[in-house]
Amino acid sequence: MPRTSERGGPRTRARISEVATRLFLERGFDEVTVAEVAREAGVSSVTVFKHFPRKEDLLLDRTDDATELLRAAAGAGPDVLAALRETTLRLADERHALSGLAEGSVPFFRTIAASPALVARTREIAAELQRTLENELPGDATLLAAFFVAGYGTVLVGTARRLIAGDPPHAVADDHRARVENLFDALRHGV
Template sequence: MDGKPGLRERKKQRTRAAISDAAIALFLEHGFNQVSVAQVAEAAEVSKRTLFAYFPTKEDLVVHRLADHETEAARVVRARTPGTAPLTALREHFLKGLQERDPITGLNDHPQVLRLTRMILDAPSLVARMDQFKTSAERALAEALRETADTPELTARFAAAQIVAVQGVLAQDNARRLAHGEAADARHTGAVADAELAFALLENGLRQLSSRH
């Protein structure tokens, strides 16, 4: 076995991608609330039953694209080099994301990314799902802190809530500035300065997080 997905799995991946692409195109053109699931299914040339087999809710058609980021902070903490404090690893990862214009940092001014961000903010149900996203991210990060940094459960939960919230505020501020016309390249220096300040404030309150790996 070469580890590559089989024919059936590749077909499922293509169908999933086709549904997602059709949904995002329609949502960006008409607005999330103005497009029905039936319209997405028709555009993707699948039945509603097939669509729901891949995406249980309408909101999943959008937020699934962010799914990898849900446990990103936890993965960073687990993968950090021995002797590196969790907060240090997370700070370096966020700064790298800014440098690479990772959309999750809010510092990406590609037209489609900006339109997608505005679409999410304009749809209350998507905003609510993003709140669930943050809750899941906190839970995963707290578990990683408990397991790799020997952090007591309550301390890990407090720390995870603060870290996820701060990263969210940084991303939101960057996205807001770009939505108002500021270029990502022009914003980068300020975004880095804000991130450095935010993580410094976190560090002052989270000094007891061990660097144990």
């Protein structure tokens, strides 16, 4: 297979991610090596690691998107909860990958659940996102950031479980949206 440009920036990154995701979903995360991903993508292992510092990030590659969404919501004005609510509901309505409602999410969720390394990395990413939100908000926002990230994580896990169980996607999406609304009611008014 001819080698693609080793410098290729976003296109190379996207190709590596696409190949890795396909291989992980077909064979399981723990069964695929970085060398196999590199070979299939037509790049070196060094190039893979330049774009993805950890093997887990080859599949969990939306952290930058989530970080930017949190930053935008935090900077949207004085009512951060309204901005976060609007963002999470928009993601659900668009069936964005970060909502857990995107088409094809079930194999993704199964792959994560089957790998302790991926489960651990999702927890690390949640902690990183919590710190990002804390740093973007004025004052001591530790509790708000912790409650939002934990609450949204709980919504996502519930959505994943229902989709894996075979519940109808439209019913899962309606329930997801209702649980997001409940999360923001609890954040604004308490439990």
